[in-house]
Amino acid sequence: MDVQVKERLIAITGSAHARTSTAQKLAYSYDATANFQALPDIVLSPSSVEEIQEIVKVCAEYGVPIVSRGSGTNLAAGTTPTSGGVVVLFNRMNRILELDEENLTLTVQPGVITQAINELVAEKGLFYPPDPSSMSISTIGGNVSENSGGLRGLKYGVTRDYVKALKIVLPSGELLTTGGKLAKDVAGYDLTSLFVGSEGTLGIIVEITLGLIPAPETKKTLLVFYDTLEKAAQTVSSIIAAKIVPATLEFMDKGTIEAVEEFMKIGLPTNCEAMLLIEQDGDPAVVDKDMEHVHKLCMEHGATSTQMAQTVEEAAQLSIARRVALSALARKRPTTILEDATVPRSEIAKMVKAVQEIALKYDLLICTFGHAGDGNLHPTILTDVRDDAEMARVEMAFAEIFDHAIKLGGTITGEHGVGEMKAPYLEWKIGKAGMDTMKSIKLAIDPLNIMNPGKIFAKSTKKRVVVQHE
Amino acid sequence: MSNAQAELIRHSFVTHVDENRLMDCMRCGFCLPACPTYIYSDYDETQSPRGRIALMKAVRDGDVEWDGSIEEAFDLCLGCRACEPACPAGVQYGTLIEETREAVLSVKSQSLKEKTIRKGAFDHLFADQRKMKTAVKLVTFYQKSGLQKVVRKVGFLELFPPFMKEMERSLPDPPKKRRAQAAQTEKKTKVAFFAGCLMDTMFQETNRNTIELLNMLGCEVVIPKNQQCCGALQGHSGEMERARRNAKANLEAFSLEGIDYIVNNAGGCGAFLSEYDRLFEENPTLHTLARQFSKKQIDISSLLVKLGIVDELAKQPQTEATEIVTYQDSCHLRNVNGVKDEPREILRAAKGSLFVEMPGAHLCCGSAGIYNLLQPEMASRILGSKMEEVKRVQATTIITTNPGCLLQMKVGVEREGLSETARAMHVVDFIHEKIMESIGG
Ligand SMILES: Cc1cc2nc3c(=O)[nH]c(=O)nc-3n(C[C@H](O)[C@H](O)[C@H](O)COP(=O)(O)OP(=O)(O)OC[C@H]3O[C@@H](n4cnc5c(N)ncnc54)[C@H](O)[C@@H]3O)c2cc1C
Ligand code: SF4
Ligand code: SF4
Ligand code: SF4
Numbered sequence: 001m002d003v004q005v006k007e008r009l010i011a012i013t014g015s016a017h018a019r020t021s022t023a024q025k026l027a028y029s030y031d032a033t034a035n036f037q038a039l040p041d042i043v044l045s046p047s048s049v050e051e052i053q054e055i056v057k058v059c060a061e062y063g064v065p066i067v068s069r070g071s072g073t074n075l076a077a078g079t080t081p082t083s084g085g086v087v088v089l090f091n092r093m094n095r096i097l098e099l100d101e102e103n104l105t106l107t108v109q110p111g112v113i114t115q116a117i118n119e120l121v122a123e124k125g126l127f128y129p130p131d132p133s134s135m136s137i138s139t140i141g142g143n144v145s146e147n148s149g150g151l152r153g154l155k156y157g158v159t160r161d162y163v164k165a166l167k168i169v170l171p172s173g174e175l176l177t178t179g180g181k182l183a184k185d186v187a188g189y190d191l192t193s194l195f196v197g198s199e200g201t202l203g204i205i206v207e208i209t210l211g212l213i214p215a216p217e218t219k220k221t222l223l224v225f226y227d228t229l230e231k232a233a234q235t236v237s238s239i240i241a242a243k244i245v246p247a248t249l250e251f252m253d254k255g256t257i258e259a260v261e262e263f264m265k266i267g268l269p270t271n272c273e274a275m276l277l278i279e280q281d282g283d284p285a286v287v288d289k290d291m292e293h294v295h296k297l298c299m300e301h302g303a304t305s306t307q308m309a310q311t312v313e314e315a316a317q318l319s320i321a322r323r324v325a326l327s328a329l330a331r332k333r334p335t336t337i338l339e340d341a342t343v344p345r346s347e348i349a350k351m352v353k354a355v356q357e358i359a360l361k362y363d364l365l366i367c368t369f370g371h372a373g374d375g376n377l378h379p380t381i382l383t384d385v386r387d388d389a390e391m392a393r394v395e396m397a398f399a400e401i402f403d404h405a406i407k408l409g410g411t412i413t414g415e416h417g418v419g420e421m422k423a424p425y426l427e428w429k430i431g432k433a434g435m436d437t438m439k440s441i442k443l444a445i446d447p448l449n450i451m452n453p454g455k456i457f458a459k460s461t462k463k464r465v466v467v468q469h470e
Numbered sequence: 471m472s473n474a475q476a477e478l479i480r481h482s483f484v485t486h487v488d489e490n491r492l493m494d495c496m497r498c499g500f501c502l503p504a505c506p507t508y509i510y511s512d513y514d515e516t517q518s519p520r521g522r523i524a525l526m527k528a529v530r531d532g533d534v535e536w537d538g539s540i541e542e543a544f545d546l547c548l549g550c551r552a553c554e555p556a557c558p559a560g561v562q563y564g565t566l567i568e569e570t571r572e573a574v575l576s577v578k579s580q581s582l583k584e585k586t587i588r589k590g591a592f593d594h595l596f597a598d599q600r601k602m603k604t605a606v607k608l609v610t611f612y613q614k615s616g617l618q619k620v621v622r623k624v625g626f627l628e629l630f631p632p633f634m635k636e637m638e639r640s641l642p643d644p645p646k647k648r649r650a651q652a653a654q655t656e657k658k659t660k661v662a663f664f665a666g667c668l669m670d671t672m673f674q675e676t677n678r679n680t681i682e683l684l685n686m687l688g689c690e691v692v693i694p695k696n697q698q699c700c701g702a703l704q705g706h707s708g709e710m711e712r713a714r715r716n717a718k719a720n721l722e723a724f725s726l727e728g729i730d731y732i733v734n735n736a737g738g739c740g741a742f743l744s745e746y747d748r749l750f751e752e753n754p755t756l757h758t759l760a761r762q763f764s765k766k767q768i769d770i771s772s773l774l775v776k777l778g779i780v781d782e783l784a785k786q787p788q789t790e791a792t793e794i795v796t797y798q799d800s801c802h803l804r805n806v807n808g809v810k811d812e813p814r815e816i817l818r819a820a821k822g823s824l825f826v827e828m829p830g831a832h833l834c835c836g837s838a839g840i841y842n843l844l845q846p847e848m849a850s851r852i853l854g855s856k857m858e859e860v861k862r863v864q865a866t867t868i869i870t871t872n873p874g875c876l877l878q879m880k881v882g883v884e885r886e887g888l889s890e891t892a893r894a895m896h897v898v899d900f901i902h903e904k905i906m907e908s909i910g911g
Contacts, residue, residue, distance in 0.1 A: 019516070021537075021539030022535070022537050022539050022540060023525055023534075023537075023539035023542065024516045026524060026525055026528050026533070026534050026540075027515040027516040027521035027524060027543075028515060030497055030524060031497065032498050032499060033497075034496065034497075037533075045512075071502065072499065073498065091514075092512070113503075134498070134500075136500070136503055137498075137499045262560070324500070326496075327496060327500055327557070327559045328558040328560075330498075330558075330559035331560050334490060335496075336496045
């Protein structure tokens with residue numbers, strides 16, 4: 001980066017909030033995605049919308065890439081500064097601006113940590129349901145930009161369902177305000193939705209208004225164990241078919257249970273093949289009735305044992321156990337690469353089986369956990385980047401899982417986003433018309449391609465090898 | 471820094487820092503909210519566990535060239551190890567930072583000999599007047615409180631620049647130590663007491679109280695001769711060889727025959743003692759011995775609870791609460807040995823005082839060995855917000871379980887001008903006082 005540009009940028013935030021040292025650049029070169037890393041030229045911590053506008057204007061003038069970064073927990077190489085440039089942080093824009101109890105909305109700056117939002121509204125008897133496993137670390141700006149899901153997605157939906165209004169600094173430096181504290185709004189295109197999940201490629205989100213709902217009265221938590229994966233998967237489909245919508249319906253296989261137990265030491269049985277974590281919340285009478293019904297369905301589908309959480313603390317422990325699954329799996333091998341394939345709920349058993357077969361075929365260790373109720377599984381490949389031969393097989397397995405998910409009517413990513421990692425596969429899911437439409441949107445809003453370049457859109461699409469499955 | 475120098479450091483990283491251990495980190499970030507330096511640097515990833523591990527790997531892999539900014543990121547780490555229990559992937563951060571410091575130190579001491587560079591971790595401290603003043607103030611306080619006696623004994627003086635050594639040398643000798651008597655009567659539990667270098671010099675009173683309490687609860691206490699400082703301070707700053715020497719001496723000094731526990735009253739010592747086996751991975755005999763030794767290691771709070779102190783305190787007459795007591799975790803006791811409930815249980819059981827939990831009690835106090843001397847700015851920020859919490863809960867007594875934390879809390883009380891209303895105490899002294907009050911009236 002040109003010295004002059006750098007100086008102009010530093011002048012905007014002041015040198016105390018501009019990082020340029022080797023160590024600082026390296027610390028912002030990665031996110032939670034294995035095997036992707038690139039150094040930025042400078043890392044800035046602006047304190048206001050105006051500062052962000054100025055940064056964007058300078059970048060637009062010189063064609064400098066801008067990577068917005070929350071806590072860097074995304075799993076799609078969404079914040080790696082692939083083309084260098086400026087990393088923009090929100091550590092100084094992390095205030096809660098307004099809790100409006102009449103309209104049930106909360107307005108926040110993008111740097112607020114998700115969990116802080118959950119805790120704040122809970123104190124008022126309100127509820128912000130999206131709860132990605134990373135909620136103790138992730139920022140709301142990151143959640144909105146990835147349209148993150150969570151453990152309560154089945155019943156309550158994902159981040160998009162709670163975003164009411166946004167303020168965005170566009171690539172021109174202009175400030176765009178979308179939506180409002182409204183229950184209804186059809187004034188033109190739904191720009192709020194366009195920016196949700198846009199992965200920092202269309203603009204910088206500088207303010208977010210979230211919708212809240214009243215907190216459920218009570219909650220029950222059930223653990224169910226199985227001796228085969230299929231039985232667990234069939235239970236999931238049967239629960240949905242019985243018209244019960246649990247708040248949470250999560251799945252972990254044997255390998256995941258082992259890793260989690262090693263960390264948590266809470267006495268999870270490591271001799272079973274699969275486990276479901278099922279929660280229902282709401283009116284006590286309804287919760288009891290639903291959970292009884294669910295329990296019956298589990299037993300009918302061959303559960304070997306069940307365990308109902310007896311206290312709030314125990315229930316909290318169990319959901320932590322599920323939240324740490326991915327990181328705990330990292331214990332098994334040096335490199336952890338996870339998938340985010342999502343299929344229609346009815347196809348979950350088929351997908352689980354396919355993953356098992358793919359692991360065998362390519363001689364890989366794949367452990368699976370995920371939001372089974374959403375049809376959103378995370379087959380996680382445990383491998384070693386230093387082993388070229390194995391990495392070649394990983395890539396083939398990766399592609400085959402995508403291919404299979406799409407064939408079942410699914411998608412390549414349910415909640416983690418495309419980023420740089422899945423960009424070469426995007427066309428498989430959305431086709432040429434989809435790519436063309438998305439590209440023209442990107443070009444219209446960001447003609448200079450300065451907003452997170454190299455993400456979502458790859459230089460070239462991976463060739464799709466169609467694999468025959470019987 | 472010259473290319474040759476950077477290359478030397480990279481090689482040293484390859485030799486000292488274990489690649490597999492680095493690769494255990496999958497960069498999820500779960501450790502971030504647990505890390506005091508991340509929090510107090512306004513969420514600077516450079517000052518986070520994930521950032522430091524990435525830096526270690528980048529230096530080792532040759533992705534970045536070693537410079538002062540990287541060195542600073544490692545120097546600013548408290549070594550509190552709060553990142554370890556927070557890490558679902560089981561990353562051994564404590565070992566990694568020790569290996570890193572060893573890697574840096576081995577190159578630095580070499581080049582010091584060659585007189586090519588004279589850039590130590592301490593240089594910047596003495597280049598900056600303001601920092602210097604804070605450091606001197608702390609040092610003065612430490613002298614008053616008796617730390618200088620310890621300094622000589624531990625030998626970490628060698629870490630200090632020459633003039634500091636001079637200063638230390640001019641200090642008077644520590645008073646002759648009195649050894650507490652082992653109990654005479656028939657005892658059911660037999661424990662060996664690890665005196666700890668700091669505890670043994672500055673806090674002799676606490677050691678005596680420890681033994682008295684143990685005797686009272688029916689313990690026979692032996693104090694093995696020839697025991698040494700645990701080696702933690704050397705180990706944490708990367709001087710593994712010297713740490714190993716102390717560890718070996720202690721393994722020899724403590725006969726495990728007939729001993730139920732090896733008890734210590736310093737969280738930092740206990741943590742290091744419980745990990746002696748890590749030091750002897752290449753020596754099977756010592757490794758086995760170290761494991762047996764570590765298995766018997768226990769901290770005083772846990773032992774007191776096992777021996778029934780809670781019931782003992784419950785028997786005491788109910789009196790009105792005249793003080794508000796809070797507890798500052800010893801980071802190594804909590805993060806390495808996982809002991810967090812026992813000290814609190816004891817404090818809750820004590821009569822005449824009200825225990826309140828202070829928000830952020832689990833976060834390191836900023837003492838961390840000699841950290842507050844080396845990184846006065848960060849240490850002061852951490853201590854400052856710690857004292858805010860103390861004030862917020864209106865604590866009159868701050869309890870600790872480690873000499874470093876105790877000193878730091880004393881510094882905090884002084885600095886905030888709270889000495890009229892608040893005091894810092896070791897849990898042993900506090901309980902001893904409670905029990906003696908009720909006996910002696
Ligand atoms: C252990 C673990 C568990 C996880 N569990 C889940 C889960 O259950 N569900 C789920 O959906 N995800 C999950 N994730 C993925 C990740 O946590 C989410 O994608 C999260 O929303 C990222 O938040 P962040 O603050 O870390 O954003 P970052 O990773 O920093 O950024 C994510 C994307 O958002 C963009 N961005 C960030 N802030 C802004 C802004 N203000 N304006 C414009 N663009 C911005 C970035 O450019 C990037 O493209 C998990 C990750 C980990 C490591
Ligand atoms: S040290 Fe552990 S918790 Fe921290 S980023 Fe690495 S794997 Fe995650
Ligand atoms: S040891 Fe403490 S200061 Fe160092 S990285 Fe871990 S949590 Fe942070
Ligand atoms: S932990 Fe500290 S006080 Fe205890 S023996 Fe070791 S160096 Fe001395």
